Amino acid sequence: MSRIEEIMTSSPVIPVIVIDDLADAVPMAKALLSGGLKVLEVTLRTEHGLAAIRKIKQELPEAIVGAGTVISAEDAENSVAAGAEFLVSPGHTDELVDRALALGVPILPGVATPSEAMKMLAKGIRHLKFFPAEAVGGLKVLKAIAGPLPQLRFCPTGGINPEKAIDYLAQNNILCVGGSWMLEKGDIADKNWAAIESKAREAASLAG
Numbered sequence: 001m002s003r004i005e006e007i008m009t010s011s012p013v014i015p016v017i018v019i020d021d022l023a024d025a026v027p028m029a030k031a032l033l034s035g036g037l038k039v040l041e042v043t044l045r046t047e048h049g050l051a052a053i054r055k056i057k058q059e060l061p062e063a064i065v066g067a068g069t070v071i072s073a074e075d076a077e078n079s080v081a082a083g084a085e086f087l088v089s090p091g092h093t094d095e096l097v098d099r100a101l102a103l104g105v106p107i108l109p110g111v112a113t114p115s116e117a118m119k120m121l122a123k124g125i126r127h128l129k130f131f132p133a134e135a136v137g138g139l140k141v142l143k144a145i146a147g148p149l150p151q152l153r154f155c156p157t158g159g160i161n162p163e164k165a166i167d168y169l170a171q172n173n174i175l176c177v178g179g180s181w182m183l184e185k186g187d188i189a190d191k192n193w194a195a196i197e198s199k200a201r202e203a204a205s206l207a208g
């Protein structure tokens with residue numbers, strides 16, 4: 001099994017983390033891990049992304065930490081230097097994907113169409129993020145793609161909630177789903193890590 005497949009199958013849900021306050025990084029990651037979600041995607045959407053990856057790796061070595069919203073080759077380099085074990089991108093460019101391959105770091109490039117998926121397959125990449133999942137047709141699209149492109153495996157992300165996650169996870173070509181539903185803004189503002197842990201526990205128990 002490839003490393004990216006190991007990561008995708010070690011947890012049904014990959015939480016998509018946005019860090020607005022660096023002090024939240026470790027307690028938030030701890031709550032997710034305690035709830036049973038050990039694969040974490042820390043996005044580079046805010047200025048704290050890289051520092052958060054470094055801190056979580058240092059303090060919670062049992063977490064499998066990846067970088068999300070990786071959109072350039074430079075982001076890929078910086079993420080690996082910060083300790084990211086895998087990369088996730090909302091879409092893909094040749095420059096980004098070729099750099100990740102050269103660095104030897106697993107990457108889940110974002111695709112939304114069969115042509116994009118075929119482009120990645122031509123580079124030897126069979127594991128993909130399907131984004132923005134719900135907005136581009138959701139499960140129906142991945143069921144349809146499974147016919148002509150059965151070798152692909154997906155992590156749909158975008159607009160997914162626990163009910164939808166169950167349906168996605170029941171589909172053969174879907175190994176896990178990504179989402180931010182367990183990280184509600186109000187809970188983060190209140191530093192209500194117990195609430196986040198309990199939503200993480202529910203997510204970790206989802207199965208299709």
Ligand SMILES: O=C(O)C(=O)C[C@H](O)[C@H](O)COP(=O)(O)O
Nearest residue numbers: 016068069090157158159179180
């Ligand atoms: O930041 C990125 O790289 C993205 O591609 C976007 C995220 O994956 C989605 O925003 C998560 O989806 P929601 O669960 O709808 O919040």
